[in-house]
Amino acid sequence: MNPSPLKVAVLASGRGSNLAALIAARDAGALPVEFVLVASDKASAGALRLAEAAGIRALALNPKDYPDRASFDRALFARVAASGAELLVLAGYMRVIDAEVVAGWEGRAINIHPSLLPKYPGLHTHRRCLEAGDTEHGASVHYVTAELDGGPVVAQARISVGTSDTETSLAERLLAEEHKLLTAVVGAIARGRLHWNGSALFDGQPLAGPLTLAQLS
Numbered sequence: 001m002n003p004s005p006l007k008v009a010v011l012a013s014g015r016g017s018n019l020a021a022l023i024a025a026r027d028a029g030a031l032p033v034e035f036v037l038v039a040s041d042k043a044s045a046g047a048l049r050l051a052e053a054a055g056i057r058a059l060a061l062n063p064k065d066y067p068d069r070a071s072f073d074r075a076l077f078a079r080v081a082a083s084g085a086e087l088l089v090l091a092g093y094m095r096v097i098d099a100e101v102v103a104g105w106e107g108r109a110i111n112i113h114p115s116l117l118p119k120y121p122g123l124h125t126h127r128r129c130l131e132a133g134d135t136e137h138g139a140s141v142h143y144v145t146a147e148l149d150g151g152p153v154v155a156q157a158r159i160s161v162g163t164s165d166t167e168t169s170l171a172e173r174l175l176a177e178e179h180k181l182l183t184a185v186v187g188a189i190a191r192g193r194l195h196w197n198g199s200a201l202f203d204g205q206p207l208a209g210p211l212t213l214a215q216l217s
C-alpha cells in the first residue's frame with residue numbers, strides 16, 4: 001500500500017458514470033486516491049457537475065478557443081500537470097490527443113474503452129459487435145499512446161452477447177463492468193501493484209495478457 005493517496009486527474013466529455021464509480025469507491029474507502037482535477041472539452045459535461053458536487057476542481061476548456069488541436073491539447077495537459085496529477089484517467093473522453101502531448105504522459109495515462117481491444121477501436125463498439133455476430137463483448141483499460149485506443153491493454157472484462165441484445169442493452173450491461181474494471185485498475189496503480197517502466201508490470205512481473213477483475217482484486 002502506498003503511503004499517500006495517488007493524485008488522480010480525470011478527463012471526461014460526457015455524463016461521467018465512470019468518474020462517478022471512481023468517486024464512490026474513494027468515498028467508500030476502497031480507492032486510495034485524491035482527485036486533483038476533472039477536466040473536459042465540454043462545459044456541459046455531466047462529469048463536471050459530478051466533480052463540482054464532490055468538491056473536486058472542475059475545468060472546461062473550449063477547443064474553439066484554440067487555433068488547432070495540438071494547442072488545445074497542450075493547454076489542457078498543462079493544467080493537468082499543474083494539478084500535480086500522478087495518474088491521468090480518460091473516462092469517456094472523446095477526443096484524439098496530439099501525439100507529442102500524449103508522449104509526455106507515457107505510463108501515466110490510462111483509458112477505458114468499451115470493446116475487447118484490439119477489436120473495435122474507435123466509436124460504436126456495441127453496434128459493431130452485434131453486426132459481427134460476436135457472442136462475447138467487453139471492456140478494456142489500456143495505457144494511452146498516440147494510437148487511438150491502441151496502447152498496451154492492461155485489463156479486460158468480458159460479457160456474453162445474448163440473441164436479444166440490442167446496442168442499448170449491451171451498452172448498459174457493459175457499463176457496469178467498466179465501472180468495476182476501471183476502479184480495480186486505478187486501485188492497483190494506487191497501491192503500487194500495477195506500474196509502468198517502459199511496459200506494464202503487475203506485482204513486478206510483465207503482463208502475460210490483460211488482467212481480469214479476479215486478478216486485480
Ligand code: GRF
Nearest residue numbers: 014015016017018092112114
Ligand atoms: C463508456 O462506455 C466509456 O467506455 C466510453 O464512454 C462511455 C461513457 O462513459 N469511453 P461515461 O459514462 O461518461 O463514464
